[in-house]
Amino acid sequence: MTMANLRNSLSSLSLKELTSPSKHTLIVFPFRSQIMSSTSRNSNPDQLCLHKMVHQVPGLDSKETNSIVEQIFDKYTSKNVKRNGKGIAIVWFRNDLRVLDNEALYKAWISSEMVLPVYCVDPRLFNATYNFGFPKTGALRAQFLMECLADLRKNLMNRGLNLLIQHGEPEEIIPSLAKSFGAHTVDQVYAQKETCSEELNVERLVRKGLQQVVLSVQSKDSSRICPKLQLIWGTTLYHLDDIPFSPSTIPDAVEAKCTVRGCIRVPTSLGPAPGVGDWGCVPSTEQLGLQSQKASLYVSRGMKFMGGESAAVGRAHEYFWKKARLNSHHFPTYARSIMQLLILNVTSDIDSYIHLQDLLRVYKETRNGMLGPDYSTKFSPWLASGSLSPRYIYEEVKRYERERHANDSTYWVLFELIWRDYFRFISVKYGNSIFHLGGPRKLEYKWSQDQKLFESWRDGCTGYPLIDANMKELSATGFMSNRGRQIVCSFLVRDMGIDWRMGAEWFETLLLDYDPCSNYGNWTYGAGVGNDPREDRYFSIPKQAQTYDPEGEYVAYWLPELQALPKERRNFPGKSYIEQVVPLKHGKMNSQTSQNTPLNGRRNNFRVNRR
Numbered sequence: 001m002t003m004a005n006l007r008n009s010l011s012s013l014s015l016k017e018l019t020s021p022s023k024h025t026l027i028v029f030p031f032r033s034q035i036m037s038s039t040s041r042n043s044n045p046d047q048l049c050l051h052k053m054v055h056q057v058p059g060l061d062s063k064e065t066n067s068i069v070e071q072i073f074d075k076y077t078s079k080n081v082k083r084n085g086k087g088i089a090i091v092w093f094r095n096d097l098r099v100l101d102n103e104a105l106y107k108a109w110i111s112s113e114m115v116l117p118v119y120c121v122d123p124r125l126f127n128a129t130y131n132f133g134f135p136k137t138g139a140l141r142a143q144f145l146m147e148c149l150a151d152l153r154k155n156l157m158n159r160g161l162n163l164l165i166q167h168g169e170p171e172e173i174i175p176s177l178a179k180s181f182g183a184h185t186v187d188q189v190y191a192q193k194e195t196c197s198e199e200l201n202v203e204r205l206v207r208k209g210l211q212q213v214v215l216s217v218q219s220k221d222s223s224r225i226c227p228k229l230q231l232i233w234g235t236t237l238y239h240l241d242d243i244p245f246s247p248s249t250i251p252d253a254v255e256a257k258c259t260v261r262g263c264i265r266v267p268t269s270l271g272p273a274p275g276v277g278d279w280g281c282v283p284s285t286e287q288l289g290l291q292s293q294k295a296s297l298y299v300s301r302g303m304k305f306m307g308g309e310s311a312a313v314g315r316a317h318e319y320f321w322k323k324a325r326l327n328s329h330h331f332p333t334y335a336r337s338i339m340q341l342l343i344l345n346v347t348s349d350i351d352s353y354i355h356l357q358d359l360l361r362v363y364k365e366t367r368n369g370m371l372g373p374d375y376s377t378k379f380s381p382w383l384a385s386g387s388l389s390p391r392y393i394y395e396e397v398k399r400y401e402r403e404r405h406a407n408d409s410t411y412w413v414l415f416e417l418i419w420r421d422y423f424r425f426i427s428v429k430y431g432n433s434i435f436h437l438g439g440p441r442k443l444e445y446k447w448s449q450d451q452k453l454f455e456s457w458r459d460g461c462t463g464y465p466l467i468d469a470n471m472k473e474l475s476a477t478g479f480m481s482n483r484g485r486q487i488v489c490s491f492l493v494r495d496m497g498i499d500w501r502m503g504a505e506w507f508e509t510l511l512l513d514y515d516p517c518s519n520y521g522n523w524t525y526g527a528g529v530g531n532d533p534r535e536d537r538y539f540s541i542p543k544q545a546q547t548y549d550p551e552g553e554y555v556a557y558w559l560p561e562l563q564a565l566p567k568e569r570r571n572f573p574g575k576s577y578i579e580q581v582v583p584l585k586h587g588k589m590n591s592q593t594s595q596n597t598p599l600n601g602r603r604n605n606f607r608v609n610r611r
């Protein structure tokens with residue numbers, strides 16, 4: 001649809017039509033692939049716009065994604081990078097599944113004549129969680145990971161390389177590759193440094209395995225030379241070496257005063273690729289032993305994330321530069337939703353017709369939302385798999401500030417990334433205590449492990465719509481908003497008194513963006529055993545519902561049985577919904593209740609230095 005057509009279509013729509021649409025109104029504008037099925041079966045306007053949609057994230061088609069990726073790769077390519085090493089260097093890909101701004105890949109390339117990129121599909125990733133035996137990687141994250149691998153392979157191939165995919169433990173595979181590729185040529189293995197115990201253990205074993213591989217090149221003093229594991233810091237916005245304290249002395253309240261390093265430029269070609277007979281296949285979910293979870297792979301509602309660096313770059317493009325949001329709070333909900341649908345694919349020309357705002361420009365106001373793909377960046381799944389570099393996000397935010405607008409919202413995206421960094425550095429400081437019941441503060445509370453209560457939380461059957469809707473979203477999509485995560489965490493630990501690690505491990509199973517530092521860091525924080533000095537971080541459900549879902553749109557989306565209720569009752573359905581499994585610790589589930597609970601003050605100790 002051209003801009004002119006769209007403008008004509010818009011001007012022919014009266015507000016009345018928007019608020020009481022005929023079937024025809026929707027069918028006139030069928031340009032979102034997100035509308036999954038016929039709108040005609042549904043007569044309720046709210047149902048029309050909410051219940052028939054799966055949002056693919058990013059919402060770009062493959063042609064557009066490819067063209068953006070090409071532009072960005074061009075921008076981050078340098079013809080001046082020279083290599084000056086000898087032999088083959090192995091790049092052992094871990095949670096850094098990207099080509100752009102990947103220091104391990106870059107260092108391997110400049111210090112060798114040939115790079116062998118490898119990913120080990122480690123069966124331990126698909127075992128069980130540590131304490132409670134939940135699947136360690138749920139089907140949706142497994143699928144996301146496989147999409148990341150396929151895309152990484154594609155992007156490496158576009159640069160003259162490939163990705164060797166092997167099934168097994170890295171401590172077996174990496175040394176054996178070093179051996180079979182000729183002990184005289186492989187002298188370095190490059191990988192991204194991790195910080196938590198399971199990953200550190202694998203690093204230790206790989207290093208040990210490499211010590212058994214003897215290079216045929218002799219040192220001057222005839223001592224044995226083995227291939228070395230070079231671990232490169234690469235997950236955070238701020239480089240570990242640049243923060244103004246050692247991780248072990250990182251203060252619990254931090255003012256960050258350091259600069260962000262620039263993204264690394266990639267050479268035009270990463271080839272030549274070493275001769276490998278069989279590069280291996282990206283495994284299917286069956287091959288990963290996840291047949292029993294296959295049904296959960298079908299996302300029929302909510303957000304469907306696409307794995308891989310290309311999708312990540314596409315999402316950054318769409319969030320920063322392409323999508324806009326209608327700024328018209330006075331519009332009725334349905335009108336707003338229809339207008340949102342209309343504007344998703346159009347340029348800023350439409351600003352002259354209605355007031356649109358870039359998503360980044362209003363991030364700070366929208367970031368506590370729960371419904372739809374655009375209230376927050378949704379970068380986390382790609383950040384966790386390393387398909388997206390936080391430094392790339394930083395550079396794009398800075399570019400946006402130069403080219404369009406700088407405000408609190410642009411600053412706040414970076415602020416959130418620094419939270420991510422913070423939990424990473426905290427994992428170095430506190431080690432395994434972030435996984436322990438007493439947390440870094442070694443606090444002793446009496447926790448319950450009541451299975452029935454836990455299952456009601458896990459399955460979204462607590463009788464509290466806000467909890468149930470969030471838990472259903474998590475199971476159906478592998479994602480939950482930050483607001484939702486804080487609410488369900490508070491409910492599990494404060495209202496139910498359940499061992500917080502059960503919640504953390506369930507998140508570990510399901511989250512597409514699962515990252516041990518952010519997950520366990522946030523859970524210890526929410527459970528009051530983290531390094532947060534404020535003890536009782538209680539989130540009152542009535543207050544949260546009134547503030548963040550006043551019209552019950554979110555709960556009605558995930559709990560269709562509530563759609564028939566008046567909007568103000570959807571979060572407070574009383575007997576019209578299932579029975580509540582526990583009473584609330586503070587306050588009653590009455591829509592008139594005004595809670596006086598400590599909701600604010602989060603993060604007031606932690607500030608980023610604005611430069």
Ligand SMILES: Cc1cc2nc3c(=O)[nH]c(=O)nc-3n(C[C@H](O)[C@H](O)[C@H](O)COP(=O)(O)OP(=O)(O)OC[C@H]3O[C@@H](n4cnc5c(N)ncnc54)[C@H](O)[C@@H]3O)c2cc1C
Pocket residue numbers: 367376377378379380381383384413416417419420421423480481482483485486489507511513514515516518519520522523526
């Ligand atoms: C109990 C609990 C568990 C969590 N588990 C994880 C997890 O396993 N992995 C994960 O990436 N995030 C986790 N978070 C943090 C946060 O909820 C998600 O990062 C965020 O919701 C992702 O959505 P977004 O990318 O749209 O975030 P945005 O609001 O757009 O923020 C941008 C980026 O900042 C980072 N960020 C934002 N908030 C936090 C935070 N509180 N802690 C750390 N980083 C943050 C993320 O990388 C995010 O992508 C958890 C939060 C809670 C309360």
